Amino acid sequence: MGRVFCKFPKSKPQGVWNTRLQEQVTDSYQKPGDSNNGTTPTSTLQPSQGVTSSTLRYSSTFGTPIVTTTAPGVSANPTLTSSTSVVTVSTTSPVAAPTGVAPHDGYRAIGYFGNWDIYARKFFPYNIPADKLTHVLYSFADNREDGTVFFTDTWADTDIHYANDSWNDIGNNVYGAVKQLSLLKANNRNMKVMLSIGGWTYTNTNKHMDVPASTAAGRQTFANSCVAMVRDYGFDGIDIDWEYPQNPTQGGQLLDLLKAIRQALDTYASTLTYKDANGNSQTPHFELSIAAPAGETNYKNMPLGEISQVVDFINLMAYDYAGSWETSSAHAQNLYKSTSNPKSTPFNTFDTVQAYFNANVAPSKINLGMPIYGRSFTNTKGIGQPFNGVGQGSWEAGVYDWKALPLSGSTVYYDQEAGATYSYDNSTGELISYDTVEMALKKTEWLKQTGLGGAMWWEVAGDKYDGTGLIENVVASLGGSGGAGIQQMSNWLRYPDSKFDNIKAMGS
Numbered sequence: 001m002g003r004v005f006c007k008f009p010k011s012k013p014q015g016v017w018n019t020r021l022q023e024q025v026t027d028s029y030q031k032p033g034d035s036n037n038g039t040t041p042t043s044t045l046q047p048s049q050g051v052t053s054s055t056l057r058y059s060s061t062f063g064t065p066i067v068t069t070t071a072p073g074v075s076a077n078p079t080l081t082s083s084t085s086v087v088t089v090s091t092t093s094p095v096a097a098p099t100g101v102a103p104h105d106g107y108r109a110i111g112y113f114g115n116w117d118i119y120a121r122k123f124f125p126y127n128i129p130a131d132k133l134t135h136v137l138y139s140f141a142d143n144r145e146d147g148t149v150f151f152t153d154t155w156a157d158t159d160i161h162y163a164n165d166s167w168n169d170i171g172n173n174v175y176g177a178v179k180q181l182s183l184l185k186a187n188n189r190n191m192k193v194m195l196s197i198g199g200w201t202y203t204n205t206n207k208h209m210d211v212p213a214s215t216a217a218g219r220q221t222f223a224n225s226c227v228a229m230v231r232d233y234g235f236d237g238i239d240i241d242w243e244y245p246q247n248p249t250q251g252g253q254l255l256d257l258l259k260a261i262r263q264a265l266d267t268y269a270s271t272l273t274y275k276d277a278n279g280n281s282q283t284p285h286f287e288l289s290i291a292a293p294a295g296e297t298n299y300k301n302m303p304l305g306e307i308s309q310v311v312d313f314i315n316l317m318a319y320d321y322a323g324s325w326e327t328s329s330a331h332a333q334n335l336y337k338s339t340s341n342p343k344s345t346p347f348n349t350f351d352t353v354q355a356y357f358n359a360n361v362a363p364s365k366i367n368l369g370m371p372i373y374g375r376s377f378t379n380t381k382g383i384g385q386p387f388n389g390v391g392q393g394s395w396e397a398g399v400y401d402w403k404a405l406p407l408s409g410s411t412v413y414y415d416q417e418a419g420a421t422y423s424y425d426n427s428t429g430e431l432i433s434y435d436t437v438e439m440a441l442k443k444t445e446w447l448k449q450t451g452l453g454g455a456m457w458w459e460v461a462g463d464k465y466d467g468t469g470l471i472e473n474v475v476a477s478l479g480g481s482g483g484a485g486i487q488q489m490s491n492w493l494r495y496p497d498s499k500f501d502n503i504k505a506m507g508s
Helices: 154-159 176-187 200-205 216-233 248-270 304-310 349-358 437-450 470-478 501-507
Strands: 003-007 015-019 080-083 108-114 135-143 149-151 192-198 237-241 287-292 313-316 366-371 373-377 399-401 411-415 420-425 430-433 454-458
Touching (some): 108 470, 135 216, 135 237, 149 216, 154 176, 192 287, 216 248, 237 248, 248 287, 248 304, 304 313, 313 349, 313 454, 349 366, 420 437, 454 470
Parallel strands (some): 108 135, 108 454
Antiparallel strands (some): 373 399
16 A cells, blocks of 8 residues: 555545555565544533543643744744754643543553555564554555455555565465564564554545445444454454544444444454463453544534444544645644634644543543654745745655654744744745654643543654654653553454464464
8 A cells, every 4th residue: 555644634634645655665575476623612521431520721831941032933922942953841840730530541552554654664564663552553444335344455464475474384374464463462462453444545535434334234344344354364453544524424424333343343252252271251352443533623523422432542633733735834733722823723632632521522532643744834934924835755745754853954943832843944944843752742741631541643654763752752751661651451362263374373
């Protein structure tokens, strides 16, 4: 499959799309001959699942900046911090938190991994930081009009032979990313692998999910097909990324689809009960999640409270608030709105999370999505100012992998009022909105004090894995891999009904 990026134009907020890559991978495996911005909610979440109160408290105080300056296009209030490389900002002053938020069973650390990552990016399943993540969401499968779910790139998904794969295995075996992910599971029992179905191309550009979701028969076929994918390929659950239900009717159909999947997964799980060495019965729980929008135009069509009772967690896509579709440069993943420079924050995470709370979504069900990339604006005088064009990007115009940032010659700024960071090159006029490590850690403190369930990243191929990356630092802040703060929940290895012998063998 091709590469996928996130997209949030005004008319089509928040999503991802795929474009096929023609690059051929040759060095790591063997190949045979061949938002819409919402208004500030006024109501308070009713107590749910141990939550006493979930009214968010606004705070623009993130700590004392090391150096104060005025960034291009921004007034002296709020205070901005600059440096010649990456700004260092104190994290000793936490943001305000809601009162009475009940503790949960550990934070999730969730990373999306795309089947296109093995091509130009040369990022392979074994490069995933499995010891840092509680979940890997393998993206994307698609579905046919009758609801049948299928892989979108069988070569990458099931066929590639990696260096440790034999061509002489006995029996019917699966290879590709599926096998590699199963090996990661076996060696990292706290990391679960879920299959993500949908994405921008398959659910917005082509709207493949609309048809089966609209009928009971289509939903049942879809649900049964999800079970088949879990059973045969050894997944720990299903993630649904429908971008987006266009009206409340479709929102209700999404709920019905999720209910059908939940029931089908539970029914299948009940057939797998066995007694362990201590005589204790063990039955799996296959997890179900959704990728959810931050734009009010989209989430208002979804019965969020009811959905949250069906799924195990919600991955909030709190990014792509701005990009090439805007008329002014702006923050793409800011926590708060800016009153002094409103054009710089067309959307914000604070209002979105409060809206989810008001819809009776328990905080612990929400994972805060963070981007591992930055969005570029060129020929601009600063944040919230007109621009003309976007930068070259790493793989797609206007989008840079996080590991490529900040670009040489740029200065990194911290917008305290908006709760956001960005880089700006005064000589070229290119501005890039992205999270520095310091900003990601501030978001982490915010999600912890707000009672959210964890962090999610789109997507793992863009990060650094040398101790300076986003995932490693955020996970350390959440409690560290294997630490008391991270959710401890073993994956499942027993799939006796799989059609593949090597998947069956995982549980032996």
